[in-house]
Amino acid sequence: MDQKGIGMTVTGEPLLTARGLVKRYGRVTALDNADFDLYPGEILAVIGDNGAGKSSLIKAISGAVIPDEGEIKLEGKTVQFRSPMEAREAGIETVYQNLALSPALSIADNMFLGREIRKPGVLGSVFRMLDRPAMEKRARDKLTELGLMTIQNINQAVETLSGGQRQGVAVARAAAFGSRVVIMDEPTAALGVKESRKVLELILDVRSRGLPIVLISHNMPHVFEVADRIHIHRLGRRLAVIDPKEYTMSDAVAFMTGAKAAPSETVAA
Numbered sequence: 592m593d594q595k596g597i598g599m600t601v602t603g604e605p606l607l608t609a610r611g612l613v614k615r616y617g618r619v620t621a622l623d624n625a626d627f628d629l630y631p632g633e634i635l636a637v638i639g640d641n642g643a644g645k646s647s648l649i650k651a652i653s654g655a656v657i658p659d660e661g662e663i664k665l666e667g668k669t670v671q672f673r674s675p676m677e678a679r680e681a682g683i684e685t686v687y688q689n690l691a692l693s694p695a696l697s698i699a700d701n702m703f704l705g706r707e708i709r710k711p712g713v714l715g716s717v718f719r720m721l722d723r724p725a726m727e728k729r730a731r732d733k734l735t736e737l738g739l740m741t742i743q744n745i746n747q748a749v750e751t752l753s754g755g756q757r758q759g760v761a762v763a764r765a766a767a768f769g770s771r772v773v774i775m776d777e778p779t780a781a782l783g784v785k786e787s788r789k790v791l792e793l794i795l796d797v798r799s800r801g802l803p804i805v806l807i808s809h810n811m812p813h814v815f816e817v818a819d820r821i822h823i824h825r826l827g828r829r830l831a832v833i834d835p836k837e838y839t840m841s842d843a844v845a846f847m848t849g850a851k852a853a854p855s856e857t858v859a860a
């Protein structure tokens with residue numbers, strides 16, 4: 592593999608790759624031969640103008656849409672996710688823009704939504720009781736481990752939390768279950784300065800635990816603060832991958848809007 596321009600932080604083989612992804616919605620081609628590479632332990636930001644196809648790319652690699660063409664590989668093996676659940680089972684967790692939390696449910700219940708821990712039941716019985724103490728303990732441990740100590744009560748309804756705390760729960764859930772990759776779609780978009788800071792710290796914290804993160808964001812200061820590499824998406828495909836230490840924010844914006852030609856040598860092979 593040609594490592595030129597990939598950046599200082601990546602080594603070895605990519606963990607998650609996509610080649611030639613195509614996704615059409617009627618006459619709109621959201622993904623037009625898109626490539627993608629995520630390396631172990633890195634924070635990869637994905638940036639691009641509105642409508643560039645960032646969400647479509649992320650949906651394809653997280654099982655939320657099925658691409659019309661192309662190939663996705665996880666740890667070198669071809670995968671075909673037919674649902675977000677299948678991607679989750681493979682260790683790819685996504686924190687969506689709308690968070691997908693249930694406001695009326697508690698923090699613990701939200702963390703285990705769709706994969707509740709159940710008490711051992713009668714063999715073969717489908718009616719197994721929820722193991723609430725086990726879920727509460729695991730939720731509390733995870734939030735403590737991630738430094739979300741401001742959350743006092745694990746049984747507190749999510750609707751009573753601040754935006755930052757909610758995002759924290761969503762990130763904690765992803766970090767708790769994402770054994771291979773955590774994808775975050777605009778995690779700071781709806782947050783204030785203090786709450787954004789907390790989420791950025793969480794992202795760095797998740798990386799320090801060895802989990803790679805894909806961060807989709809329009810917020811250039813946030814991207815430049817935490818990303819190891821920046822994937823620039825334009826007109827449905829990857830245009831370039833740049834090292835944030837080598838370019839400025841205005842360079843990145845100029846590349847993604849087409850105001851300036853992107854350095855072609857920085858496209859990962």
Ligand SMILES: Nc1ncnc2c1ncn2[C@@H]1O[C@H](COP(=O)(O)OP(=O)(O)OP(=O)(O)O)[C@@H](O)[C@H]1O
Binds near residue numbers: 645647
């Ligand atoms: N479900 C859909 N049905 C029809 N068109 C869609 C659908 N999803 C995406 N598109 C179109 O595909 C193109 C790429 O959209 P996508 O949401 O992937 O871009 P994006 O880079 O994430 O944009 P933004 O930054 O505005 O969220 C757009 O033209 C969009 O209108």
